[in-house]
Amino acid sequence: MKNNNRREFIRKSFIGISGAALVPGVISGPVTTSVPITSIPELPVRILGKTGIRTPLISMGTAGAYDPGFVRAAYESGIKLFFSATYYGEGNNEKMVGEGLKGLARDSFVIGTAVPSDGMDNRTGKFTVPFNANTYIKKADESLKRFGLNYVDIFLFPYAARKETVTNEEVLKAMEQLKKQGKTRFVGIASHSDMEEALKAASDSGVYDTAMISYNYKIVNKDSLNEAVLYAKKTGMGVIAMKTTAGASRNKTGTAFNSDAALKWVLQNENLATIVSGMTSLEQMQKNLAILKNLRISDQEMKDLELASIDGESSLYCQQCKKCIPQCPHNLDIPTIMRSYMYAYGYKNTTHAWYTLTDAKLPEKPCENCGICKVKCPAKFNIKNRIADIARLNNVPRDFLVA
Ligand code: SF4
Ligand code: SF4
Numbered sequence: 001m002k003n004n005n006r007r008e009f010i011r012k013s014f015i016g017i018s019g020a021a022l023v024p025g026v027i028s029g030p031v032t033t034s035v036p037i038t039s040i041p042e043l044p045v046r047i048l049g050k051t052g053i054r055t056p057l058i059s060m061g062t063a064g065a066y067d068p069g070f071v072r073a074a075y076e077s078g079i080k081l082f083f084s085a086t087y088y089g090e091g092n093n094e095k096m097v098g099e100g101l102k103g104l105a106r107d108s109f110v111i112g113t114a115v116p117s118d119g120m121d122n123r124t125g126k127f128t129v130p131f132n133a134n135t136y137i138k139k140a141d142e143s144l145k146r147f148g149l150n151y152v153d154i155f156l157f158p159y160a161a162r163k164e165t166v167t168n169e170e171v172l173k174a175m176e177q178l179k180k181q182g183k184t185r186f187v188g189i190a191s192h193s194d195m196e197e198a199l200k201a202a203s204d205s206g207v208y209d210t211a212m213i214s215y216n217y218k219i220v221n222k223d224s225l226n227e228a229v230l231y232a233k234k235t236g237m238g239v240i241a242m243k244t245t246a247g248a249s250r251n252k253t254g255t256a257f258n259s260d261a262a263l264k265w266v267l268q269n270e271n272l273a274t275i276v277s278g279m280t281s282l283e284q285m286q287k288n289l290a291i292l293k294n295l296r297i298s299d300q301e302m303k304d305l306e307l308a309s310i311d312g313e314s315s316l317y318c319q320q321c322k323k324c325i326p327q328c329p330h331n332l333d334i335p336t337i338m339r340s341y342m343y344a345y346g347y348k349n350t351t352h353a354w355y356t357l358t359d360a361k362l363p364e365k366p367c368e369n370c371g372i373c374k375v376k377c378p379a380k381f382n383i384k385n386r387i388a389d390i391a392r393l394n395n396v397p398r399d400f401l402v403a
Contacts, residue, residue, distance in 0.1 A: 042078065044057050044292050045057070046272075046273045046274060047273065048210060048274065049210060049233065049237045049238025049273065050209055050237070051185070051209050051210060053153070053238070054080075055080055055110070055273055056079060056080055056081075056274065056292075057274055057275060058263075058275055058289055059079060059080070059082070059083065059276045059277065060074045060285075061083050061242065061278040062093055062278075063088050063352050064279065064280035064347060064349045065093070065096065065097075067100075068097075069100065070282070071099075072100045072101070073282060074285055075100070075108075075109060077285060079285075080108075080110055081111075081240075081274060081276070082097055083111075083112045083113065083154075083156075083276050084111075084113045084114075085113055085115075085116075086113060086139060086142070087116060088355075089351060091142070094143055094146040095146045095148075098146060099148075106149075110154070111147065111149070111152050111154075112153060112154030113143050113147070113152055113154075113156065114155075114157075115143060115155055115158075117171070119131070120159050120165070122193075122336050122359070123325050123331070123333050124162070125160075125162040125165055125194055126162055126165055130170070131170045133170045133171075133174035133177065136171075137174055137177060137178060140155055140178055150182070150183075151185065152183070152184050152185075153186060154184060154185070154188055154209070154210055155186075156188045156189060156210075157171065157208075158191075159190070159191070160191040161191060161197065162194060162197060162201075163197055163198070166198050166205065167204075172205060172207045175187040175208065176207060186209035187209060187210075188209055188211055188238075189202045189210075189211050190211070190213075191211065191214075193320035193321070195213045199237075200231060200232075203235040209236075209238060210238040210239070211237055211239050211240070212239075212240040212276065213225070213229070213239065213240070214242055214243035214320070215229075215241040215243070215244060216241075216245065216246040216262060217246060218308075218317045220321075220378070229272065233271045238273045239273060240274055241272045241274070241275050242275075242276045244277065245257070245259045245263065245346075246262065247318070247342035247346040257304075258301060258304035258305070258308070260287070260301065261301035263275060263277070265297065265305060267295050268297075311380045316342045316345055316346040318339060318341075318381070319378070321335075322335055323378060324375045324377055327374060327375045328375055329370075330363075330366070330367075332362070332366060332367075332387070333359075333361065333362075334383060337357065337386070337387055338383075340360065340390055341386050341389070343356055344390060344393065350396075350401060354393050354398070357393050367387055367388065372384075
């Protein structure tokens, strides 16, 4: 995309924010522990669709958190929603989050986790083996045990992309049973590719309550995505934004990236209930929460976003458009590999990058039989170089990683 177009893209994307969206709210429910409710700051809230949950505009994605004390500090700072996944650290992340929230009144926080299904091919978004509701529910049970909870608030079905998968009869049956059995209050999808299709399918199903999607200033199909978000909202879905800094808390060369501007940009869209921010330090958390005092974007912040939106080698955000897959004769799962690359260089989260790369099932010597890579990526990534770079992670033994 040419710079002028990109600039226009960013400007056009602004949606006026009204004061109504910033009404301060409190975390409901009695707190019975050492954390008195009066100590919890009041952060601006929005309503998470038909769940009725009043959520602060910033929530916590826990992939980059390794200390229960950090999760507790987030809670004490006013964050209410916490999202983990069964595949973060092979379940250790769920245990850590459970530990961090232990002893708090159960209705004073909201916990969600993503439970992936077996046999999902991320390249196609389809199942390679039939989905089994009982197996899926067992995985959800294991997740509850790790958290040390009788129920979570939201079970998410991740890697949702294609309608046929999102509305697969067995998937819907599993979701309904999880609710019926009291193992979760709500269910949702998480999607970072074919998001419009996934959002519409989830909305029309009448089963899902929420959706978590990638949403940031770099998204190229913003108009159609905004339409899908609006559609979802009208059907009562609570829509949550992830990947809101477009993969970078800093860029690959280490230059500071204006993440405040990126988060503010997302929150201009009032159809999004909250941002799930993968915070890794107290400093970052405080910085993120500080933006809630004033969501207006300054001219300088606009300029910073314009600069950061230029595609090329310094960019880390893969649109997950999948245009690369049919171009690769070896059918590599390039979008997943590029996400691993983003986690490694943008989020500096080697553990998450390692697990994501495992998911991509990268061969030992990828690209070795190719000369010049013919893959043309619209984000202008040098795919072959990036794969060679990130493939080194495959040689890192798992026990070297933070659990
Ligand atoms: S690597 Fe490029 S072509 Fe492939 S999914 Fe990402 S942005 Fe699209
Ligand atoms: S160099 Fe790698 S990414 Fe490019 S076409 Fe060959 S196998 Fe695919």
